[in-house]
Structure formats: structure tokens, C-alpha cells
Amino acid sequence: MAHRSSEEVSHRWEPTDPGEPPVERIAMVDRRIDIALAAALAALGVALIVLSGDIRAGSIPDPIGAGGMPRALGAFMVVAGVVLIARRLVSWRRNPGHLVPADGGTGDEPDYPSSAVRAFGMLAAAWGWAMLIPLVGYLTSSFLLAVVGIASMKVRSPWKLIVVPALFAAITWLLFNRLFGIPFPAGPIEQLGEEYIPSLE
Amino acid sequence: MLGQGLTSLAEGFQLLTDPIVLVMIFAGVVWGCICGVLPGTGSGVALGVAVPVTFTLEPVPAVAFLVTISVAVSYANGLPATVLGIPNAPPSVFTAIEGYALTKQGKGGLAIAHNWFSCVTGQLMSIPFFVVLIVPLSTLSYSFLAPEMFALYCLGMAALVSLTGKNILKGFAAAAVGFSIAFIGPDPVSNVPRFDFDVPELRVGLEIIPVVLGFVTVSEIIRGMRQVYSWDELVGPAGMVTKFPGFGVLRKSLRPIFTGSIIGTLVGAIPGLSGTAAAVMSYNQAKLTSKTPEQFGKGSVEGISSNESAQNASQAGEMVPTLGLGIPGSDSMVLVLGALLLQGFVPGPRLITESPELLYATVAGLLGTVFYLFLIGWPTAKLVLQVSRVDRRIVLPLALLMTLVGVYSLRRSVFDVFVLLICGVIGYFMLRYGYSIQAAGVAVILAGGFESNLRQGLLLEDSSLIGFATRPWTAVILSAALALIVYGTMATVRLVRRERRLAESGQLPVG
Numbered sequence: 001m002a003h004r005s006s007e008e009v010s011h012r013w014e015p016t017d018p019g020e021p022p023v024e025r026i027a028m029v030d031r032r033i034d035i036a037l038a039a040a041l042a043a044l045g046v047a048l049i050v051l052s053g054d055i056r057a058g059s060i061p062d063p064i065g066a067g068g069m070p071r072a073l074g075a076f077m078v079v080a081g082v083v084l085i086a087r088r089l090v091s092w093r094r095n096p097g098h099l100v101p102a103d104g105g106t107g108d109e110p111d112y113p114s115s116a117v118r119a120f121g122m123l124a125a126a127w128g129w130a131m132l133i134p135l136v137g138y139l140t141s142s143f144l145l146a147v148v149g150i151a152s153m154k155v156r157s158p159w160k161l162i163v164v165p166a167l168f169a170a171i172t173w174l175l176f177n178r179l180f181g182i183p184f185p186a187g188p189i190e191q192l193g194e195e196y197i198p199s200l201e
Numbered sequence: 202m203l204g205q206g207l208t209s210l211a212e213g214f215q216l217l218t219d220p221i222v223l224v225m226i227f228a229g230v231v232w233g234c235i236c237g238v239l240p241g242t243g244s245g246v247a248l249g250v251a252v253p254v255t256f257t258l259e260p261v262p263a264v265a266f267l268v269t270i271s272v273a274v275s276y277a278n279g280l281p282a283t284v285l286g287i288p289n290a291p292p293s294v295f296t297a298i299e300g301y302a303l304t305k306q307g308k309g310g311l312a313i314a315h316n317w318f319s320c321v322t323g324q325l326m327s328i329p330f331f332v333v334l335i336v337p338l339s340t341l342s343y344s345f346l347a348p349e350m351f352a353l354y355c356l357g358m359a360a361l362v363s364l365t366g367k368n369i370l371k372g373f374a375a376a377a378v379g380f381s382i383a384f385i386g387p388d389p390v391s392n393v394p395r396f397d398f399d400v401p402e403l404r405v406g407l408e409i410i411p412v413v414l415g416f417v418t419v420s421e422i423i424r425g426m427r428q429v430y431s432w433d434e435l436v437g438p439a440g441m442v443t444k445f446p447g448f449g450v451l452r453k454s455l456r457p458i459f460t461g462s463i464i465g466t467l468v469g470a471i472p473g474l475s476g477t478a479a480a481v482m483s484y485n486q487a488k489l490t491s492k493t494p495e496q497f498g499k500g501s502v503e504g505i506s507s508n509e510s511a512q513n514a515s516q517a518g519e520m521v522p523t524l525g526l527g528i529p530g531s532d533s534m535v536l537v538l539g540a541l542l543l544q545g546f547v548p549g550p551r552l553i554t555e556s557p558e559l560l561y562a563t564v565a566g567l568l569g570t571v572f573y574l575f576l577i578g579w580p581t582a583k584l585v586l587q588v589s590r591v592d593r594r595i596v597l598p599l600a601l602l603m604t605l606v607g608v609y610s611l612r613r614s615v616f617d618v619f620v621l622l623i624c625g626v627i628g629y630f631m632l633r634y635g636y637s638i639q640a641a642g643v644a645v646i647l648a649g650g651f652e653s654n655l656r657q658g659l660l661l662e663d664s665s666l667i668g669f670a671t672r673p674w675t676a677v678i679l680s681a682a683l684a685l686i687v688y689g690t691m692a693t694v695r696l697v698r699r700e701r702r703l704a705e706s707g708q709l710p711v712g
Contacts, residue, residue: 027633029633029634029635033630033634034634037630037634037636041374041377041378044378044381045377048381048384051396052395055388055393055394055395056393057391057393058388058390058391058392058393059391060390060391062390062391062656062657062659062660062664063656063659063660063664064655064656064659066388066390066391066393066395067395068656069380069384069652069655070381070384070395070396073377073380073381073384074381076373076377077374077377077378077381080370080371080373080374080377081374083370084370084371084374102633102634102635103367103368103371103634103635104367104368104371104635104637105632105633105634105635105636106424106632106633107633108427108428109428109430112428112429112430113428113429114427114428115427115428116427118426118427118429119423119424119426119427119629120423120626122423122426122598122601123423123622123625123626126601126602126605126618126622127619127622129602129605129618130605130609130615130618130619130622131615133609133615134615138606142602142606145598145602145605146598146599146602148598149426149597149598149599149601149602150594150595150598150599152426152598153426153429153594153595153597153598154429154594155592155594155595160592160595164595164599165599168599168602172602172603172606176606176610180256180257180610181257182256182257182610182613183613184609184610184613
């Protein structure tokens with residue numbers, strides 16, 4: 001993307017009168033997902049109420065009890081979820097599109113395409129890191145996650161894609177394992193490293 | 202009490218002779234400055250990535266390190282605002298107006314110098330105010346029993362939710378989500394298991410750090426990974442930082458700096474208000490009392506000084522409720538409290554009275570930051586502005602990896618990493634859709650104390666809710682909490698009306 005000057009991007013902060021602070025641009029979100037989140041909130045509330053019925057009484061009797069707070073909070077969550085859904089539904093017809101102000105939510109930078117798939121793909125890769133680390137060791141799993149993450153951000157330079165992750169994995173291993181003495185699962189590379197690099201702990 | 206305050210200052214100074222403390226403060230200044238300059242990488246990510254490093258440190262250097270990062274982020278936020286006109290955080294908006302106006306007039310050096318001088322002087326002035334505020338507060342908590350403690354927890358939650366979010370209902374819903382996660386594990390009063398679903402890892406409850414880091418840090422990183430761009434595309438090239446104008450010129454700003462420091466510390470000490478409110482109040486006060494109010498908006502050095510001194514002093518102010526009452530003064534303080542938990546401290550109103558070394562470490566962190574920023578703040582300004590050239594596409598994945606490694610190294614537990622990621626997903630949606638992740642994080646930390654004090658307080662009052670709520674201090678504090686909720690509700694109503702008005706005028710859709 002071509003370089004943009006600070007003036008061109010200043011619309012992230014909407015201009016107002018001279019001397020007055022600019023106002024941050026309002027983030028827009030999909031109202032269908034907003035409703036789904038409110039429904040999830042209400043469902044969590046129902047679950048809290050139902051499951052708190054299984055909590056057994058403790059040996060110290062108190063007026064609220066071990067299940068009292070979860071029940072009260074569950075009831076609040078149900079009410080809050082329903083109110084939030086109702087608010088969106090009441091104003092549904094006023095707006096033909098599904099994009100609505102996010103009530104203080106954080107939006108994307110304007111003018112740059114965004115991809116939720118990339119964000120969640122990175123989370124899936126992080127989940128994979130946690131599964132892999134006991135099997136292949138810290139260095140290999142961390143190197144792989146860094147490569148996947150950087151590649152997903154559309155970096156194609158071999159230096160940035162291979163050397164930076166390798167250096168990062170090695171430096172963090174030296175820091176946490178050799179310096180701080182925190183044991184990580186060891187693969188073949190770590191075993192080699194442990195043989196030649198003494199722990200400074 | 203005066204003696205205790207002086208002791209705190211003396212102990213803080215003495216800690217600065219410890220080489221490890223000095224090294225950690227220096228590392229905090231560098232790391233905080235780097236994160237402060239990068240758009241979207243505020244104190245949440247700066248502290249989130251740094252918290253794992255504190256796992257192996259002693260409590261004193263760890264606290265000093267985290268305090269320093271928070272202050273350095275606040276200083277560095279003003280640099281791109283001054284030179285490039287881009288405020289990385291809301292409190293820097295006025296700095297962007299005044300500083301960038303000066304930069305456009307070819308007086309970038311003057312603007313940066315005032316920014317630097319105001320931060321350093323404002324921070325220095327805020328330290329005695331911080332000690333003066335926190336010592337009596339922590340002493341007062343000795344006379345508080347469970348009902349008063351519960352009221353304090355209520356006040357902290359109400360303040361944070363009412364004042365930081367744009368939709369108070371979503372703010373409380375977010376806090377409820379945090380509470381429901383904290384319910385997992387043994388009941389804090391009777392110790393019976395709750396919501397463990399016969400999963401062994403859940404029987405003792407979830408570790409707080411993975412939950413809070415998931416909400417506050419992972420959510421922000423993965424939100425950032427939605428988009429591919431470079432920071433320098435967003436902020437432009439680092440602007441010109443010309444020669445230092447000299448202390449004679451800077452001395453003229455001492456009045457707005459002094460006033461800004463007082464406002465910043467006092468306002469920052471109110472949970473939920475923090476830097477933005479302090480900066481706005483200080484700027485407006487400086488404008489009202491200035492001999493040259495017509496300069497405001499066109500490149501006023503008084504405007505920069507009042508704004509920067511207030512927002513930096515508010516960092517010390519935020520420590521007052523965080524350490525004095527165990528109630529986080531801002532979102533970044535949530536992570537500081539989480540890190541304290543790791544060090545074996547119990548966040549709550551007796552944090553400082555039972556662990557005074559935390560107060561000394563905080564004073565050392567604040568003093569050390571002033572020392573380093575005084576020495577290297579000016580050249581650092583030049584250097585850190587180059588940081589925006591670092592490839593964001595590499596930094597974000599590595600920041601996530603660093604957070605994963607930190608959480609894993611906590612207990613060598615893959616389960617904790619899964620908790621981190623799940624909370625990251627929940628936090629991502631909350632962040633995008635206006636549910637306060639800070640409120641959720643605070644709720645996770647404070648839930649145990651909140652519930653146990655309520656229930657034990659009722660036992661103390663023979664199950665009488667009226668007796669509980671009409672204890673003098675409890676009534677006063679609960680009334681303040683209620684007032685904040687009313688204020689927050691009115692703000693939400695105003696927001697809805699404003700959106701509707703904009704929608705009716707065709708400027709904004711409403712749904």
C-alpha cells in the first residue's frame with residue numbers, strides 16, 4: 001500500500017471546532033452478531049441459574065449460600081441479554097443495513113481490509129502450539145507458530161519468515177530456560193542446547 | 202502518618218541503589234516507550250507481554266518494572282501526537298492539537314521539549330501527592346470490616362463500569378461474565394465445589410493470570426491481526442525533532458505543570474477516571490487561567506504542559522486505589538494486580554498495610570522513571586519515533602507467542618494456555634462489541650473478595666441487610682457507588698439519544 005501522510009489518516013479522529021478535541025471515529029459492528037452475543041449472555045445466565053441448583057450447601061450456613069451469588073448474577077445476565085436484544089430489535093426497522101454503532105466497541109482502522117479468518121486462524125495455530133509443545137519441544141513448536149503467524153500477515157521475505165522466528169524462539173528459550181531456569185518440554189534441538197549451554201539459574 | 206509517608210519516600214530512594222531494580226526500571230522505560238509510540242499497542246499489550254517476565258523476579262523489582270512501563274507508555278503516547286498529530290491514546294488528544302500545530306510552524310523541538318519536561322516534572326511532583334493520598338487510605342482500611350470492604354469492592358466495580366464504557370449495561374454484563382468465570386472452583390466461604398464439572402483442573406478454580414491476559418492482551422492482539430498494514434503507513438515517517446530549546450524556555454511552563462500534576466494525581470486516584478479525564482480537566486483549567494488563551498488550539502506550550510503533566514501524574518494517582526484499596530485504578534492496573542497475585546499477594550484493601558514493600562517498590566518505580574526519563578527522555582524521543590518503522594506484521598504474532606510462553610511457563614500447564622486462548626476469544630468479541638474487557642478482568646480478580654465480604658458481612662450483622670447497609674462507612678461508600686451508576690446510566694442514555702439524532706440527520710445509522 002502506498003505511504004499515507006498523517007493528514008490523510010487524521011480522519012480516525014473526527015475534526016471538531018478549533019481548540020476542541022477531535023472525537024474518535026465511532027466503530028461499526030454487525031447487529032446480528034451483537035444480538036447473538038446478547039443471546040449468549042442470556043444463555044450463560046440461564047446456565048448459571050440451572051447449574052447453581054446442584055451446588056451443595058456448605059457446613060457454614062449463611063443467608064446467601066454458595067449458590068446465591070451465581071443465581072443472582074444469572075438472573076441479571078438473563079435480564080441484561082434480553083434488554084440488549086430488545087434494544088436492537090426495537091430499532092431494527094430504522095436502519096436498512098446491518099452495520100450499527102458498537103456502543104464503545106473497538107473497530108478496525110479505516111481503509112484497510114480486515115479478515116476475521118486470519119485472526120481466528122492465528123488462535124487455532126496457537127491452540128496447535130499448545131498441543132505440539134509436549135510432543136516436539138519448545139523450540140520447534142514456537143518456531144512453527146511464529147512462521148505461521150508471520151506468514152498469515154502476508155510477509156513473504158525469507159529473512160523475516162524464517163530467520164526472525166528462529167532467532168525469537170532461540171532467544172526466548174535462552175531467556176526462560178537457561179537464564180530463568182524454567183523447564184520447557186525438550187525436543188532434539190533443546191537436548192543439544194542443554195548439552196552445550198549451561199543454565200545460569 | 203507523616204512519618205510513614207517520609208519512610209515510604211526514603212525506602213523508595215533506597216531501593217534505587219539495588220542494581221536489579223535499576224536494570225528493571227531501565228528495561229521498563231525502554232519497553233514502555235516503544236509500546237507507547239506504536240498505534241494500538243498501549244499499556245494493555247505492553248504490560249501483558251511483560252507480566253510473564255516478572256514470574257521469576259522478586260516482588261520489588263517486578264512491581265517497579267510494571268509501574269515503570271505504565272508511566273513510560275504514558276510519556277511516549279505524547280510523542281507521535283506532538284510530531285505527527287496522531288494521538289495513540291485519548292489523553293494525548295490535546296497534545297496532538299497543540300504539539301502538531303507547533304510542529305507545523307517548525308517548532309517541533311519546542312513541542313517535544315515541553316512534552317518531555319512536563320512528563321518528567323509532572324511525574325516527580327505527583328510522587329509526594331501519591332504518598333500523601335495512599336498512606337491515610339491504607340491506614341483507614343484497618344478499621345474496615347467485611348461490610349465496608351464489600352462496599353469498597355462495589356465502588357471500584359461501579360466506578361470502572363460507569364466511567365469507562367459507553368454502555369453501562371454492557372459494562373455490567375462484562376463484569377458478570379468475569380464473575381461467572383471466577384465462580385469456578387471452591388466457594389470462598391464454605392469451600393464447597395462449584396461449576397467444576399468433575400474436571401480435575403477446574404476443582405481448584407482457574408488461574409487468574411491466563412484469564413486476565415486472555416481478556417486484556419490476547420483479545421487486543423488478535424483484533425490487531427484482523428488487518429495487515431504497517432505502523433509507518435498509519436503514522437507517517439518520524440517527524441523532525443530539532444535542537445533542545447533550553448531550560449529557560451521550559452521554566453515558563455511550571456505553573457500549568459504544577460496544576461496539572463495536582464489534578465492528574467487527584468483525578469487519577471478515582472477508579473475509572475484516570476488519564477483522559479485528568480488531561481481534559483487540566484487543559485481546560487490551563488486555558489481558563491492562561492494570560493494567552495487565544496494561543497490554545499494554535500500551538501500553546503501551556504496546553505501541552507498542562508495535558509502531559511496531568512496524564513503522567515494520573516499514573517501515580519491510579520496506583521492509589523490499586524495499592525491502597527486493591528481496586529484497579531485503570532485497565533492497565535488490572536494487569537498489575539494480576540501480576541501481584543502471582544507474587545503471592547492478595548489484592549484487597551489491606552494490600553499495602555500487610556505488604557508495605559509494594560508501596561516502596563512503587564515509589565522506587567516512579568522515582569526511577571523520572572530519573573531515566575530526565576537523563577534519556579530527550580534522545581529517546583528521537584529514537585523511539587523510529588520504532589514505528591518496525592514491521593507490525595511480525596510484532597503481533599511474536600507478541601502472541603510471548604504471551605503463550607509466559608502463561609505456559611507459569612505452571613508448565615497446557616490447560617492454562619487453553620484457558621488463555623478461550624478467554625482471548627471471549628475478550629475479542631467483548632472488545633469489538635463494546636463489552637468492557639477491563640470490567641471483566643477486574644471482576645475476575647475481585648470476585649472472591651466481593652462475594653466473601655458480602656456473605657461474611659451479613660453473618661456479622663445477623664443476616665440483616667438493613668443493618669449491613671446502614672453501617673456509616675458502608676452507607677456512604679455504597680451511596681457513592683450508586684451515584685456513579687446513575688451517572689453512567691445517564692451517560693448511556695445521552696449516547697443513545699446522540700446516535701439517534703445523528704441517524705435522523707443521516708450521519709450515522711442506528712440499530
